[in-house]
Amino acid sequence: MFYKKIIRPIFFKFDPELIHDLALFFLKITSRITPLRRLIQKICLVDDERLATRIGKITLPNPIGLAAGFDKNITAPLAYKMLGFGWVEFGSITYEPQSGNPRPRLWRLPADKSLIVNYGLSNCGAIEARKRLEKIPNWARPFGVSIAPSNSASIQSMADDYLKSFLLLAPVADYITLNVSCPNVAKRDCFTQVSFIEELLTKISQIAKEKDIDKDIFLKIGPDLPKDELDKIVDLCIKYQLAGMVAVNLVKDRSGLPTIKSRIDQMNHPGGISGRLTAPISNQVIQHIRKRAQQRLKIIGAGGVFDADDYFDKIKAGADCVQMMTGWIYQGPMAVKKINYRQSALKQKELEQKQPDARRDRAVSWPFLPEKVFTIKDLIFEIYKAKDLFTKDWVSQAHQDIIKNIRRSYLRYGDIDLIDEYDEKAVVFFCRVLDQQNCLFEQGVEFFTSRFVPAHGEPHSTEDLDLFLCQNKTIHDWFKNTLLSREKNYLQNIITVSRNAGVSGCQLQNNENHEPAKLKHSALSFIFMNHVFASEYGGQYKYLTAVLRDEIFARYKDKIRDFFDHDLVFPRFNKLLGLDEHELKLKRERTVYKYPGYFLNSSQITSLIENLYQQEKLSYRTLSRYIKDFSPEIFFDKNASWRETVCRLKGLGRMFSQQGVLEFSDLTGEELRELIDNVVDDAPGLHAIRFEDWREQLNKIINSF
Numbered sequence: 001m002f003y004k005k006i007i008r009p010i011f012f013k014f015d016p017e018l019i020h021d022l023a024l025f026f027l028k029i030t031s032r033i034t035p036l037r038r039l040i041q042k043i044c045l046v047d048d049e050r051l052a053t054r055i056g057k058i059t060l061p062n063p064i065g066l067a068a069g070f071d072k073n074i075t076a077p078l079a080y081k082m083l084g085f086g087w088v089e090f091g092s093i094t095y096e097p098q099s100g101n102p103r104p105r106l107w108r109l110p111a112d113k114s115l116i117v118n119y120g121l122s123n124c125g126a127i128e129a130r131k132r133l134e135k136i137p138n139w140a141r142p143f144g145v146s147i148a149p150s151n152s153a154s155i156q157s158m159a160d161d162y163l164k165s166f167l168l169l170a171p172v173a174d175y176i177t178l179n180v181s182c183p184n185v186a187k188r189d190c191f192t193q194v195s196f197i198e199e200l201l202t203k204i205s206q207i208a209k210e211k212d213i214d215k216d217i218f219l220k221i222g223p224d225l226p227k228d229e230l231d232k233i234v235d236l237c238i239k240y241q242l243a244g245m246v247a248v249n250l251v252k253d254r255s256g257l258p259t260i261k262s263r264i265d266q267m268n269h270p271g272g273i274s275g276r277l278t279a280p281i282s283n284q285v286i287q288h289i290r291k292r293a294q295q296r297l298k299i300i301g302a303g304g305v306f307d308a309d310d311y312f313d314k315i316k317a318g319a320d321c322v323q324m325m326t327g328w329i330y331q332g333p334m335a336v337k338k339i340n341y342r343q344s345a346l347k348q349k350e351l352e353q354k355q356p357d358a359r360r361d362r363a364v365s366w367p368f369l370p371e372k373v374f375t376i377k378d379l380i381f382e383i384y385k386a387k388d389l390f391t392k393d394w395v396s397q398a399h400q401d402i403i404k405n406i407r408r409s410y411l412r413y414g415d416i417d418l419i420d421e422y423d424e425k426a427v428v429f430f431c432r433v434l435d436q437q438n439c440l441f442e443q444g445v446e447f448f449t450s451r452f453v454p455a456h457g458e459p460h461s462t463e464d465l466d467l468f469l470c471q472n473k474t475i476h477d478w479f480k481n482t483l484l485s486r487e488k489n490y491l492q493n494i495i496t497v498s499r500n501a502g503v504s505g506c507q508l509q510n511n512e513n514h515e516p517a518k519l520k521h522s523a524l525s526f527i528f529m530n531h532v533f534a535s536e537y538g539g540q541y542k543y544l545t546a547v548l549r550d551e552i553f554a555r556y557k558d559k560i561r562d563f564f565d566h567d568l569v570f571p572r573f574n575k576l577l578g579l580d581e582h583e584l585k586l587k588r589e590r591t592v593y594k595y596p597g598y599f600l601n602s603s604q605i606t607s608l609i610e611n612l613y614q615q616e617k618l619s620y621r622t623l624s625r626y627i628k629d630f631s632p633e634i635f636f637d638k639n640a641s642w643r644e645t646v647c648r649l650k651g652l653g654r655m656f657s658q659q660g661v662l663e664f665s666d667l668t669g670e671e672l673r674e675l676i677d678n679v680v681d682d683a684p685g686l687h688a689i690r691f692e693d694w695r696e697q698l699n700k701i702i703n704s705f
């Protein structure tokens with residue numbers, strides 16, 4: 001209301017392009033101020049996992065995107081999540097920077113809630129765009145980039161011009177849209193032709209294969225194509241295995257529009273039309289593509305989405321998700337929220353009505369048989385074995401892929417290998433949790449994995465035993481000479497549980513952004529996998545060890561207490577020897593400094609860096625060399641969540657393990673590590689328990705329900 005009654009009338013008194021530029025500038029500034037961004041996001045974003053939508057290889061947090069053309073030059077990339085959009089498409093970008101058509105080149109048609117657009121592909125060019133895209137942090141993803149031909153490219157070199165932009169931009173984007181439909185450029189008639197599109201797709205798919213660029217590609221078409229040409233283009237998209245199509249771009253041919261209410265003089269400007277007037281034509285095109293392509297292409301619908309009804313019209317016509325721009329400009333910043341809110345309410349209603357069918361559907365679509373199933377109230381825990389002890393073979397490639405995808409959530413601690421040499425001798429489990437109350441949607445499913453690594457065999461020992469010291473003696477020493485001194489081969493008696501990681505159902509499909517998961521059932525999954533391991537292999541081992549972070553173990557404990565009224569006991573290693581907790585320490589060696597987000601206390605690290613920054617021992621320049629997108633106000637924000645802190649600590653691994661002087665600094669890596677050792681505590685501890693005690697405890701828990 002406030003926007004429509006006050007802001008919009010003021011905006012509409014000024015030149016549309018000026019207002020567009022000012023809006024972008026305002027968004028750029030506000031989105032960089034973290035507390036303000038969070039506040040606006042709280043107001044505008046509908047945070048409901050059920051809205052997650054899959055297109056190609058990416059999962060959109062919700063199906064409403066900002067269409068290409070609003071932020072052509074990647075000016076305010078942090079703003080769109082804050083405004084509630086599921087994603088943004090930047091561009092269109094051409095290889096050469098270009099200024100586009102002379103001003104004025106944007107006009108409003110308020111009576112028709114539409115715009116006339118005649119920008120002519122003004123943009124900063126692919127080289128500059130790449131630099132800007134590289135700076136976008138992971139949390140602001142996903143985003144697509146629309147590419148188009150430079151005006152300077154001849155008809156013969158047009159496809160190669162696209163290729164140059166593709167090679168530069170595809171590696172940093174989540175997907176690429178080939179815009180073959182801008183109505184406002186001189187060579188338009190050429191690049192919308194089927195023969196050109198075929199040449200373009202041949203070249204693009206060839207280069208993508210050669211350069212191993214595995215990104216989704218969409219083709220954006222105009223609304224004015226004859227049906228037989230449209231069919232041919234759809235067939236080409238299928239043939240070249242594009243992820244889908246964006247339908248549609250601006251309307252050039254005004255004869256197909258519904259009755260226009262705007263005055264003739266307002267319509268007198270050159271350019272393409274967007275907004276309300278384009279909705280019927282866009283829906284027809286979407287319907288046509290869906291009929292032709294069936295389910296072989298995803299469709300991003302665009303053209304005249306203003307509210308939830310327009311959104312549902314597009315979905316009914318066959319779109320998988322929609323983009324909007326003109327509707328957002330006319331309706332104001334709450335438009336996206338209103339649509340998502342309607343969807344969210346609808347999903348809830350569906351859930352309540354269709355639950356029995358949904359359960360049956362899920363049971364049919366999952367192909368693996370669990371080792372064991374546990375049921376508590378409405379929760380089903382299915383335990384699967386992905387590989388066995390002392391074999392390199394996984395049960396199937398799909399099992400290995402599942403484990404990799406779950407472990408991706410780990411990468412926020414540093415760039416570790418998803419599968420490593422310890423997996424070769426380990427038994428690896430995963431647990432699939434189905435929440436029957438919620439099983440219609442991805443958030444009703446969770447996955448969790450743990451592996452059990454025996455200390456004997458190759459590689460000798462396990463990571464965990466090599467990471468800690470107790471009373472300055474190695475853990476091996478303690479096992480060999482004290483705890484297992486009577487055993488011939490002490491290593492044969494030790495098993496370690498590690499790589500405990502989880503993701504929600506929708507992240508399992510695509511966790512490339514390494515988003516932290518909001519999981520509810522990790523503790524129970526962990527217990528059930530341990531129980532299965534103990535029943536099958538437990539007799540062989542005398543001790544179980546695990547490196548666990550305090551806050552995670554505390555959460556496990558709380559959960560087990562809530563469910564089973566049992567106090568989970570898995571003490572630190574020193575307890576086995578009757579020694580004090582402070583006697584147990586991480587060996588401050590390479591691994592610890594390389595993955596500080598996992599091994600070191602995150603807030604203490606941040607404070608240390610802040611102090612060094614204020615004392616000018618670490619300069620902005622130095623920190624920027626090591627930390628991607630370093631900005632003091634984000635990095636030192638005390639209100640940052642633990643997860644954000646961990647994410648940003650990732651960049652510090654290289655700095656903390658530096659040999660000799662740091663870049664642009666007098667400080668050496670050695671000096672920095674000494675400072676860290678003085679003030680930063682260990683984050684995880686080495687836990688250890690007699691296996692017999694562990695098994696007894698698990699039995700007690702399992703038998704209590």
Ligand SMILES: Cc1cc2nc3c(=O)[nH]c(=O)nc-3n(C[C@H](O)[C@H](O)[C@H](O)COP(=O)(O)O)c2cc1C
Nearest residue numbers: 067068069091092248249274275303304324325326
């Ligand atoms: C000001 C403006 C600039 C645009 N620039 C581009 C562009 O550069 N590339 C592109 O593919 N589409 C561009 N479009 C088209 C939009 O992406 C979208 O397809 C079209 O506007 C229909 O959606 P709408 O009715 O929600 O605005 C532009 C649209 C507008 C209004």
